[in-house]
Amino acid sequence: MTRVLPFRALLHGPSRPPTPWSPDDPLKDPQRRTLLADPSHGLHFAEAFDARGAIGAALADGRLVQEASAGYPLLEIASRTPGEAPTLFLFALLPPQEGLPALEEGRSVRPAPLVLPTTVIAADDHRTLQSLLRESAQEARLLREGTLDADRSFRLLVEERPAMIRRLQALLEDAPMRPMAPLGREQTHLAAILPLAPAGWRFVPIHRGLKGVSTFEPERFLQLVGEWARVFPLEVPLDTHAGRMEARERLGTLSRGSHAVLVVLPGKRAVLLRYRQGMEFPKLPAVPKSPTLRSLDMAMLNALILRTVLGIRDPEMVGHPNVFPVQGVETLVRDVESGLFQVGFALNPPPAWEVRAVMEAGCNLPPRTLRLDPSPPAGLVYGGPP
Numbered sequence: 123m124t125r126v127l128p129f130r131a132l133l134h135g136p137s138r139p140p141t142p143w144s145p146d147d148p149l150k151d152p153q154r155r156t157l158l159a160d161p162s163h164g165l166h167f168a169e170a171f172d173a174r175g176a177i178g179a180a181l182a183d184g185r186l187v188q189e190a191s192a193g194y195p196l197l198e199i200a201s202r203t204p205g206e207a208p209t210l211f212l213f214a215l216l217p218p219q220e221g222l223p224a225l226e227e228g229r230s231v232r233p234a235p236l237v238l239p240t241t242v243i244a245a246d247d248h249r250t251l252q253s254l255l256r257e258s259a260q261e262a263r264l265l266r267e268g269t270l271d272a273d274r275s276f277r278l279l280v281e282e283r284p285a286m287i288r289r290l291q292a293l294l295e296d297a298p299m300r301p302m303a304p305l306g307r308e309q310t311h312l313a314a315i316l317p318l319a320p321a322g323w324r325f326v327p328i329h330r331g332l333k334g335v336s337t338f339e340p341e342r343f344l345q346l347v348g349e350w351a352r353v354f355p356l357e358v359p360l361d362t363h364a365g366r367m368e369a370r371e372r373l374g375t376l377s378r379g380s381h382a383v384l385v386v387l388p389g390k391r392a393v394l395l396r397y398r399q400g401m402e403f404p405k406l407p408a409v410p411k412s413p414t415l416r417s418l419d420m421a422m423l424n425a426l427i428l429r430t431v432l433g434i435r436d437p438e439m440v441g442h443p444n445v446f447p448v449q450g451v452e453t454l455v456r457d458v459e460s461g462l463f464q465v466g467f468a469l470n471p472p473p474a475w476e477v478r479a480v481m482e483a484g485c486n487l488p489p490r491t492l493r494l495d496p497s498p499p500a501g502l503v504y505g506g507p508p
Contacts, residue, residue, distance in 0.1 A: 164237065
């Protein structure tokens, strides 16, 4: 059972419109310095040495204001594409010592847990949480609204009706949940809770690029990996839109009933690997013993290709010196062609049922397996009081 608490939200003052931003977006150094110098930007609070002190100062001079009553802030992200359902996130506080088992294990913890929202996915097999959030969004009090980008708008509301708060708490206390980032055990965290139901959002895979791996040589690698997987060369180069679309379609087709991975090689070469069926994978030391984890493409990439074939130790480690997370096949192809990476591995996104099975088994996904689209932006609401 997990308690999620309503709170008195901290918001930007009426004269200072919020600037939503994504902590996952890479920022160039000059851009980061400019944002850090802005005392009203969320990055200023997120990367402050004393985040609580920075928030307290912003409250004192009116840059931030605190809601008069406690409630659950509710963020609705709406696409401008006709027919697409809005995505609803429920903000809540996770108290210390009651953190959820981390979906992702690693050494680092986000520096400002009351500033940067940690996405938490909640099992919602019968869509009861999704329905309750939609019901709440119809009557909740509007706090802020605006645009996130050219394609999406947002509304930030707050649910403060006691009866609805009790219904949300009762539902969330019994729902299996997992965070999408490591949680500190001694801290209160700002959580953005999302029902695990395919409405308005999708999982996006995070790929892998390798550099500085002395054991990697393309032809030798293809020879070794051929013992474990069938190799399908791609004829259309991946530096074209048509080539990437064909690769994604074939990757999705080959993965049915098995595991598949797209290998991006230098010289505009690419192959698809489909692991051979009937192999005794569980007997390999690097392969997860849990059949639930063996169903994950990322777990098998780490275990079979990176650990067993290439001999890389702890490829799932956050901050690994040779294994790097990459968002987007186009970026992966570009970075391999530029020489930044020796090779890249692209994966299908895990289906929702697979993530649900991992949650039910009490297991953790490998770090940097996926992200959500859309992700809850930072800079709209902060945890409080400081």
